[in-house]
Amino acid sequence: MKKTIYEEYGIKVQDLEKLGHYDSFRVHQSQFLIIPVMHLDEEELYELYHFSQYMEEKREPYVANIVLTKKNHMFFEKDKARYIIIKCSPYTQGRFTHIGRELARFHQKARTYPYQVSKMQRIGQWKILWEKRLDQLETFWRGKIHSQPLTKFEKMFAESFPYYLGLAENAIQYLVDTELDEEPQPIDSGTICHLRFHSATWNPEMCVKIPTDWVYDHGSRDIAEYLRHLFFENQEELSTNGFRFLDEYDRTTPLSAFSWRLIYSRLLFPIHYFECVENYYLSSEEDKAMFEETMREILLRSGEYELLLKSYSSMLSMKTKRILLPVIEWLS
Secondary structure, three states, rough: HHHHHHHEEEEEEEEEEOOOOOEEEOOOOOEEEEOOOOOHHHHHHHHHHHHHHHHHHHHOOOEEEEEEOOOOOOOOHHHEEEEEEOOOOOOOOOOOHHHHHHHHHHHHOOOOOOOOOOOOOOOOOOHHHEEEEEEHHHHHHHHHHHOOOHHHHHHHHHHHHHHHHHHHHHHHHHHHHHHHHHOOOHHHOOOEOOOOOOOOOOOOOOOOEEEHEEHHHHHHHHHHHHHHHHHHHHHHHHHHHHHHHHHHHHHHOOOHHHHHHHHHHHHHHHHHHHHHHHHHHHHHHHHHHHHHHHHHHHHHHHHHHHHHHHHHHHHOOOOOOOOOOOOHHHHH
């Protein structure tokens, strides 16, 4: 790896060390991370590169930048894998104490991003992406229920899928109704979001905002995923931290009725379940047990998750009298 980095970038690396999930090295006072990017093509990386350049111009703290190779390429290849090197901001000592406020400010700056986004664009595409994902998993499930014998995981999947299919269909319908009923406001324009935003996305050990975590979407994506993650990570914290997070965000950038409803439709869509099934079948044998355990926890807590979906609308009516969320009959 050191030899390849020297050939591609002309950077002499003394020592590689682990930082979070990534290999990293220091040169003079600068910290660099080596990030695998097999899931991203060159055009996607260019868009992410421009995102990070823009956010740095906007003086967003802790933003890392993609370093170009000597030949001005985005990435290098080694052992049939693709990697990029990112240079961390020189100021990485810090704490995100008011994460709702920080996220609202991040979204605020990124809403003024002036360039066309095509490859990393997700705004307005949820319905198509969700339907496609649902159809694929339903087809797969139909094949599984007729195959024998089933592993423990497959038995859980076979029995639970109809329930999550119903939940996903509710989410898609809710999204469609929201787009018909509500008028988007300026706050509903596209912004830079994260694939899955949660309490550790902005690394607490060393504050770094990594562009390969980003997509261009509606800000409600990050809000919903933060709440979902908090539910599975620490449900006790959800009632205090989750509501504080929403309150901080809403005070910094008041959310529209359209936003509140999008957050809800995203919470309704059981992405956590879908990802668990997909990851199980993509994982190596030794990792399968971990996803089996995750699936067991998701199923055990499905009733609690319904309570979260109920409490979201009641919390909203306490918070603001001007927004009434349509109720999903079977949940109420």
